[in-house]
Amino acid sequence: MNSALPAPSEMVAIGVPMACGVRAAFGASGETGFSGFVMDPEDLTRRHVVELLVDGVPIQVTRADLFHPALAEAGIGDGCYAFQFLVPAPVYASATRFEARLANVDEVLPLTEPVEPAGEAARGHVEWLGNLRFRGWVRQPGSGEDATTPRILVAVDGEAVIDVPADRWGGAFADGVLQPVRGFDVELPQTLADGRLHQAVFTIAGPAVGSGELSGEQEIGAEPAVGNGPPVGGGAVPFLAFADPMRALLERQFPEDGSDRHPEAVRIDLHEKLFPRSLPFTEYEAWRAAQPPMPALVLPEGAAADQLALVFLGEDALDLSFGALQGEGGQWVAGAVPSDGAKANFDPAPLGGFMAGEARNSTAFAFLPAGARLLPGAVARIAQALADHPRAIMLFADVDVEEADGTVWPLALPAADYERTLEQGFAARCFVLRTPALRTALKRGANSVFRLANFLYDFHPLPVGAIVHLPGALARVPAACLRRGHAALNRATAEHLAATKQIARQAIAIGECLPAVRIARAPPRERVDLVVDAASYPALAERCLRAALPALRRVDGELIIILPPGKVNPALAPLLSPLPKVKVLQRSNPRGAEIFNAVVAGAEGQSVIFLSGAMAPLNEDWLDELRCRLEGRDTGAVAPLVIDAEDNVCDAGYVLGPNLDVVRTFAGRRISDPGYGDLLRVAHEVSALSFDCVAVRPALLRDLGGLDGLRFPTFFAGIDASLRLRARGKRLVMTPNAVVRDLAPGRIGTAALGRSPLSAARARELRSLRARWSTALAQDLLYNPILTREGAPYSALCWPPVRPAPRIAEPQPPQNWPAGL
Known part of the structure; x- marks a missing residue:
């Protein structure tokens, strides 16, 4: 029927x-x-x-x-x-x-007239396998083995590019039933492997391309293509693809053998399996050699390149620094100023003399430690960036770090990170300041590269485009120099905090590859509410509360606890009764977004800390650390470092973009691991948080509209809220100085879903996330584009090598669409 x-x-x-x-x-x-x-x-x-x-x-x-x-x-x-x-x-x-x-x-259920839902299971499914490969299936009601083979038309960005037959019989689970379906597998043309975000729409092809005259894959030519009905899978599929020079190189060198039959193909295939679209850090020198050639300097018509002044701090190993400049083109002048052993502090007088003398015609000044060597073409890259970004006041770049034995590894940086700037000064070893800004900084007493690097943050808010990041190394810096400068960084951070009237104390911390300090802002004199969701994990509630409540008692905050209906667990009574402020909410069917929004709507505190009932804080000052970090300017949310029972990291924030998905940062690493660039040693900004344990301001969340439980009921509500906060210019901070233990690491959100029924639900939410945030997923400004875009973040280099364009940290707005579309 x-x-x-x-x-x-x-x-x-x-x-x-x-x-x-x-x-x-x-x-x-x-x-x-x-x-x-x-x-x-x-x-x-x-x-x-x-x-x-x-x-x-x-x-x-x-x-x-x-x-x-x-x-x-x-x-x-x-x-x-x-x-x-x-x-x-x-x-x-x-x-x-x-x-x-x-x-x-x-x-x-009441019996009604026949109803035919047009859900995904009734039409088909499309899965992006990475790069240009897609796989999917369609099911047409009433079709049998003798039915005409359907053809799938693929349109990319509104233009038909290829159609393929769905000629593979298979089975797909839908509603718990294994159903016969027509499968297809397609690889799109290589012209789409251009590193740009595209949208692919799959539909069942009409007669114009679906006749029996076509066989196999066929790229669309002059003959018009027609797609009938709604898209297979319910909508457009975003994808991002890059060229494959390894295979292409093999085909060019051995065309007579064929790339698949040549013996080297075996090794290439093995490498692709071990490092898909990536290269290990140990191959960094080879990666650099394979980078695309440096483009020629292109200036506006009639304009000449401005003179750049290169300032090296210190006196030892200057022969290496100046020697690397031989053959460097462009307009530049170089000099050195005395410095301390860390090559961080300087006397403003000699620098002022250099500015008034040899460098009097320079419009910008680059600062590097003595012994650092600019890489070929560095001056031209700086000149091009300054010309392309006339509003830029400061440029900073990645650096190559050279160990004493000659080993070189890349220090790939984010486009901007205020919190990390204060605690690590990550940009201070290779940066450029326009001359007027440098003069202003010196008048205000700046006497270290760390103070010059954080000086612009004295002015708030900074105009968009004031700070520009150059991905890809501009210079090679000795590792021993990079690790020094703790005292100079500590003083520079204190000077910035004083200049911006932020009450805080700081102390020198431990860093492996960069200096580090820990800042602690003054605790706010305002009410804080601690919300514990004990309804989802009632068996773990006692352990959670025993670990969390001592910190709450010290700040005289209110506890809001969500419990399942019925009698309260007797073991909780001794924990709750001594508290002067307790509010109990009972929910029979707790859902994260619903509980979150209900608490935000009625919260009376100026800040709220949400804690999953499956988590237990490990350090006494965890609550103070979160609420004090929330006091930082433009901070939208703060989260702790989450570890499992074996002291492995399971949540340190998210990186956006691998396969247009979100991936947890440093998952599986030991808590003693410093992380790439010491990211597990210092507080820093992240692109998204899970909201399993998070400090937020209720007023801000109410203004944001709360969590979107309609589109993201299970997996991505916190990710979506994070991105909406960032779109408003708010910062998301992860601090390793607050550590909580996940008592149920196999729960939803941390489990590998595999073929479980939840994988289909996650896939649906992921499609909604891609539809709303495709631009942000394609370009994570807090992740460096030279790093791998697949697998574990910060674990390898991207492949093929790229020469990324300069980046500006600016809000990335969502692409809103009506519910149901």
């Missing part, structure tokens, strides 16, 4: 009200199928579970979360409230009665 979709105006009328408060529909669909929808008008974030009974015996169970366009058109949430069952033909033929019930409610 089949029927056309009901009109949107009829949809709510078809949804019959049930005693439990939901509206539902259920009817026959297809040859041996049944479908319908279930929704709660009072809570559109909720998804219900439905059982199918045949002659009174339950045979299938499914979640009502398929997309139904008619529900979306009627403005009902996101339209994802439909379900579908497919009954095996022998069972269908012998059965006499079919009915559907809400699981755990024992209430029969």
Whole structure:
């Protein structure tokens, strides 16, 4: 039995009200199928579970979360409230009665006219495999083995590029049933491997390209291509692809053998498996040699290159620094000023003399330690960046770090990071200041490269484009020099905090590759609420509270605890009774976004710290650390370092972009590991947080609209909220000085989903995340583009080598779309 979709105006009328408060529909669909929808008008974030009974015996169970366009058109949430069952033909033929019930409610869904949901499981699925490869399947109702093979038309950015036959029979699980489907596998043309974000739409091709005259893959030429119906998988699939020079090089060198048959192909394939689209750091010199050639300097018409002054701090190894300048083109002048052993402090008088003398015509000054060597073309890169970014006041660049034995490794930096600048001064060893800014800094008493590097942050807010990052090394710096300068950094940070009237204390910390200090802002005199979600993990609530409450008692804060309904666990009473301020919320079906938004809506404190009931803080000052970091300017949220029972990192923030997904930073590393660039030793900004344990300001979250539990009910609500905060210019900070232990590391959000039913739910949310944040996912400004874009972040170099353009840390707005679309 089949029927056309009901009109949107009829949809709510078809949804019959049930005693439990939901509206539902259920009817026959297809040859041996049944479908319908279930929704709660009072809570559109909720998804219900439905059982199918045949002659009174339950045979299938499914979640009502398929997309139904008619529900979306009627403005009902996101339209994802439909379900579908497919009954095996022998069972269908012998059965006499079919009915559907809400699981755990024992209430029969009302029988209505036939309803055909247009969910993903009913149409098909597309999966991006990385680079230019896609795999998917389609299922057309009523099609059998003798049916015409459907063809899939692929359009990229609105233009048809290729069509392929869905000629592979296979099976796909949908609604708990293994169904026969038509599969396809396609690799898009290499012209799309250009490093830019694209959108691919897959549809079933019409007669213009779907006739029997075509066979195999066919790129679209003059013949027009037609795609019928909605996109396979429900929408566009974003992808990002890069060229493959290793294979191309093999084909050029050995065209007669064929790249697949040549013996070197085996080693290339093995390398691709071990390091997909990446190269280990040990091959950095070879990676640099394979970089694209440096483009020629291009200045505006009629303009001449300004003179650059190169200032080297210190006197030893100057022969290496000046020797590297031989043959360097462009307009430049170089000099040295006396410095301390760390090559960080300087006397402003000799620098002023150099500025007034040999460098009097220079429009910008570059600062490096003596012994550092500019790489070929560095002066031209600086000149080009200054010409392309006339509003830039400061440029800073990555550096190559050279150990005593000659080993070289890259220090790849973010586009900007205020918190890390204060605690690490990461940009101070290779940066450029425009001359007027340098004069102002010297008048204000700057006498170290760390103070020059953080001087611009004295002015708030900085105009967009004031600071520009040059990815890719500009100079080679001795490792011993890079590790020094703790005292100079400590003083420079204190001077900046004083200049900006931030009350804080700081102390020298331990850094492996860079100097480090720890800052502690003064605790705010305001109310703080600690929210503990003990309903999701009631068995772990006692351990969580025993670890968390001592810090709360010291600040006289209020505890808001979410518990399951019924009698309170007697073990919690001794912990809760001594607290002067306790609020208990009971939830029978706790969902993260719902609880979060409910607490934010009624919070009375100026700051709120959310703590999952599956987490236990490990250090006494964890709460002070989070709330004091929240006092930092433009800070939107602060999170601690999360470790598991074996002291392995399981949450230190997220990196955006590997396969247009989000990946946890440093997951699996030991807590004693300093992390790449000492990131696990200092507080720093991250692109996204999970919100499992986070400090936020309720007023800011209310203004943001809370967490989007409608589009991101399970996996990505915190990621989405993080990106919305960053789009408003707010910073997200991860501090390793607050450490909490995850008592249930196998829970949702940290588990490897594999083929579990949750993997499909995650995939749906990921598509929504990509639709809203495709630009941010394609360009993570806190992650360096020379690092790997696949696998574990900070673990390798990207492949093929790139020569990235200069970057500006500016807000990346979302691409908003209506629910249901």
